[in-house]
Amino acid sequence: MNEFQLIKRFFQQPNLAFSNAYLRQGIGDDCATFNIPSEYDLHLSLDTLVEGVHFPFHANPFDIATRSIAVSISDLAAMAAVPIGFTLGITLPSKDEAWLKHFSDGLAQAAQFYQCPLIGGDTTKGPSLVISLQVHGITKAGEGLKRSGAHVGDKVYVSSNLGDGAGALPLVLKEPRLNTGLAEEFYKPIAQIEFSQKIKDHATSCLDVSDGLIQDLNHICTASNVGMNINPDLIPLSQLLVETYGSEQALKYALTGGDDYQLAYTAKHCDHGICIGEVIAGGRVNVLGVDIIEGGFQHF
Amino acid sequence: MNEFQLIKRFFQQPNLAFSNAYLRQGIGDDCATFNIPSEYDLHLSLDTLVEGVHFPFHANPFDIATRSIAVSISDLAAMAAVPIGFTLGITLPSKDEAWLKHFSDGLAQAAQFYQCPLIGGDTTKGPSLVISLQVHGITKAGEGLKRSGAHVGDKVYVSSNLGDGAGALPLVLKEPRLNTGLAEEFYKPIAQIEFSQKIKDHATSCLDVSDGLIQDLNHICTASNVGMNINPDLIPLSQLLVETYGSEQALKYALTGGDDYQLAYTAKHCDHGICIGEVIAGGRVNVLGVDIIEGGFQHF
Numbered sequence A, B: 001m002n003e004f005q006l007i008k009r010f011f012q013q014p015n016l017a018f019s020n021a022y023l024r025q026g027i028g029d030d031c032a033t034f035n036i037p038s039e040y041d042l043h044l045s046l047d048t049l050v051e052g053v054h055f056p057f058h059a060n061p062f063d064i065a066t067r068s069i070a071v072s073i074s075d076l077a078a079m080a081a082v083p084i085g086f087t088l089g090i091t092l093p094s095k096d097e098a099w100l101k102h103f104s105d106g107l108a109q110a111a112q113f114y115q116c117p118l119i120g121g122d123t124t125k126g127p128s129l130v131i132s133l134q135v136h137g138i139t140k141a142g143e144g145l146k147r148s149g150a151h152v153g154d155k156v157y158v159s160s161n162l163g164d165g166a167g168a169l170p171l172v173l174k175e176p177r178l179n180t181g182l183a184e185e186f187y188k189p190i191a192q193i194e195f196s197q198k199i200k201d202h203a204t205s206c207l208d209v210s211d212g213l214i215q216d217l218n219h220i221c222t223a224s225n226v227g228m229n230i231n232p233d234l235i236p237l238s239q240l241l242v243e244t245y246g247s248e249q250a251l252k253y254a255l256t257g258g259d260d261y262q263l264a265y266t267a268k269h270c271d272h273g274i275c276i277g278e279v280i281a282g283g284r285v286n287v288l289g290v291d292i293i294e295g296g297f298q299h300f
Helices: A003-011 A061-078 A097-114 A164-174 A182-187 A193-199 A213-224 A239-245 A247-256 B003-011 B061-078 B097-114 B164-174 B182-187 B193-199 B213-224 B239-245 B247-256
Strands: A023-025 A032-034 A040-050 A082-092 A118-125 A130-140 A155-158 A203-209 A227-230 A262-267 A274-280 A285-287 B023-025 B032-034 B040-050 B082-092 B118-125 B130-140 B155-158 B203-209 B227-230 B262-267 B274-280 B285-287
Touching: A003 A097, A003 A118, A032 A082, A040 A061, A040 B082, A040 B130, A061 A082, A061 A097, A061 A130, A061 A182, A061 A193, A061 A203, A082 A097, A082 A193, A082 B040, A082 B130, A130 B040, A130 B082, A130 B130, A164 A182, A164 A239, A164 A247, A182 A239, A193 A203, A193 A262, A203 A213, A213 A227, A213 A247, A213 A262, A213 A285, A239 A247, B003 B097, B003 B118, B032 B082, B040 B061, B061 B082, B061 B097, B061 B130, B061 B182, B061 B193, B061 B203, B082 B097, B082 B193, B164 B182, B164 B239, B164 B247, B182 B239, B193 B203, B193 B262, B203 B213, B213 B227, B213 B247, B213 B262, B213 B285, B239 B247
Parallel strands: A040 B118, A082 A118, A118 B040, A227 A285, B082 B118, B227 B285
Antiparallel strands: A023 A032, A032 B040, A040 A130, A040 B032, A082 A130, A155 A262, A155 A274, A203 A262, A227 A274, B023 B032, B040 B130, B082 B130, B155 B262, B155 B274, B203 B262, B227 B274
16 A cells, blocks of 8 residues: 555545545645635644644544644634644555554544544654644634734633643553543543634634643733733632642643633623633732632643 | 744844745744735745755754755746745754754745745754745736646646766665765755746646656646657756766656656647657556556655
8 A cells, every 4th residue: 555545545535535615635635725715814823733742642543633633723713713623644654544544534534523634644654653734724814813903901711611621631641541531631622612612703712721821821911912810719620630630730731731621812892701800900910819820731 | 042032043033034025924923914906816835854854964954954945836837926925844863953954044045036035934852854845926816827728739848867866865865964066956956936927928737847757747637637648858957967877767757757847747838848748648657668657745
């Protein structure tokens, strides 16, 4: 099985490499081709996931696929963009057909869920498993949510529970194929595409919480030149997280852990999501009653 | 130096992360954003280059960068698209600042040469050096060159000398930092963006010769449902290649070696490039007077 046969067999499936109104051409030529009406902006984001770094060795290939797509599409949710396609660069140590079958099944399930087809990519051999995914999505022109629009007086919101991803990490590191309970939050986070459509007309700034709440909110503070007061008692924590780790460690995961893929955003007022604080003058995030906690997930 | 500082220092340079008419937002938010008028198509291609597979261990980081961009942009040339930006996913074993400086200098030189800015990406740590680049380019809507338009009676052309890339490979494998003479063709191939603009109104099909002439022409044959007669005496070979390897081996490199990044295309008639044969009925490439030579560069 050469590269072309591999692509045809595993990646060019109708439930994975399907078409849509913007795609002129998908897999099969030197480039994939979009035509997007001028009244839309095209948003794109490239994420790389390395085995042993972003997911454990020996993880289930189906789960690796769903996680890879979700964490990438989460960046589209942060812009309130609707997915229209993704490309995949995958470096594989070997051509394990069973592995590829499960991996492409996971891709297909996620592609269907987000209505985001595989449109092109590259398959290469290398010493370790590395997955690069670029996702593409659209918003009305000029309406993508940015990090830079927060104003003093806005409130700070998150879309749902935080900390589950970080709480799941020790579990999947211990047992890479565990994918139920908290571990499901690690392998199958739901990128908040639907939620982002509800808040897009209200939010003044937005991002996805991938590196830890404090670090990510600080990105909004820097880009918007504001500060924030966050009330830790308002931060939503899942019952499962609190039961597993106790409330103090659960809060720590929520504040500084990574891998949540929920949205954090500011708005004058919004009926959707959970209000956790307010935007103030000054350039940093303060968590009331909590000593300054630095950090978040650093890739190096 | 954390990931954000690394990106700012090495990748957010004005001569690398510059702007253009289509880019609304580059590095710095959850996504990069293009707005492209409806009368243009957006073409995109993702390539992955793995150390020890697509370039030798211990190669000069400047050369790795120029090669990575050129081989990726070559896919835009194959569509006759004009580059408008690229994303970079880089997985690094360590944060070697001298290495990163030379690598980003190479990126910047190539970005300037092709007027193709860095607009986003991801920097990760991993066991081996892996580079994924996605390039984006535009043509007038519906005018991108495809593999599927060749007709019986068309002539077959190539843009310039073939075989130099394959001839360079044994040299750079022996001496990874050699980047003059033939080795320059390996590290600094010129993606044929300018040339593609000259042929775009004449070519009926086109691709870039990255996996070996015969294998690549067979892609046109399959997509266009035609065959080809190629005259080996007409295939252009550089004097340097013939002097280094003799004419028989030089021709073998030209026919089956990879890494050329010249264009191969069909046209009723074209004043640009070198005519090497003609399109006939039937589904395969025949090289006249040469036994069937299978193959080309296979990634597995």
